[in-house]
Amino acid sequence: MNKQEEQLNALNDIKKLMDRSSRFISLSGLSGVFAGFTALVGAYLAHGEIANYLNGTYTYGSSIEDLEFNLLKIGFGVLLVALTGGLLLTLRQSRKKNLPFWDRTTKNLLLNLAIPLVSGGLFIVALLLAHPGTYGLIAPSCLVFYGLALINASKYTYTDIRFLGFCEIILGLIAMFNIGYGLYFWAIGFGVLHIFYGTLMYFKYERGN
Template structure:
């Protein structure tokens, strides 16, 4: 090996080390696939509850509205718990496989940058429901937009693919604002199908046979 080749190899190693230290590369594509499948299951059950609500199975009036909202929140909460659990398991396994610390400065920075837009979005949606109950149709689009912004904000600390996923989520959320009655379908596409699609891309790009 010539001196030039050795220097190029050394520079490549240094670049890889810097990339490993500045980016959270333990993030598993399979966690995205699992989250997407969980979201689709949740959307299926939410669709069933909405169908019963529209058919009058909940009755009518304020009590029916409160009950359907409570049931939808329960479904969303369960989806979140299962998705986070799956994400933790797959990502932890990936960090062990790559021999990279699961929790460190980079992971903290990524979570902080992810949490700020998500927290702001959560408060915005709560305020929206409390002040404008009739605006419930904007919840799905708001979730997609703020989630997309969170991914874009956190992408600087992990794979760049996450940035493109965030952009897709924001665009989908903006489109959903003009189709209020189809919010659940947009929610299923954004949190379900897009997660599965990008999860598979990340798996085959960064994990398989590596």
């Protein structure tokens, strides 16, 4: 090995150390895939709720408020399952790379992710309480606020997350003009896009490493 190659290796080692200290690189692509499939299951359940309501066979009440409440329960259930699975898969990836799971970078990532997410959640709840019957705005709002959260947190992890965020926002804005198809946009944004980007990140950062 000549001197130039040694210098290049040294620079690569320094770059890796800087990445580890400033970015959360233990994020598992498989967690995105898991979240995507979970979202598709949630979309299927929500579609069933809406179909039963429209067909007059709804068993949980007859008002639109009952439907909205059950859609929110499905949404929060999907979120809880996806977060739990993502946490376990990311923790596994962190141990595999022998990196700390909880440090200052992780805190910054979660804080920047949580601010738009919590704001979006409160916005949706307030919207439904103040304007009953607006459940058609849930999916577009979720997609837009989630996209903003990903972009806000992307500086602390892989840059691929930023592009996913842009895709979510664009999809949410399109869904605003297609209210009757919001559930399909929700399934694409949280299901298909997650599976696509999760698979991409897995082969790009994890497989073979």
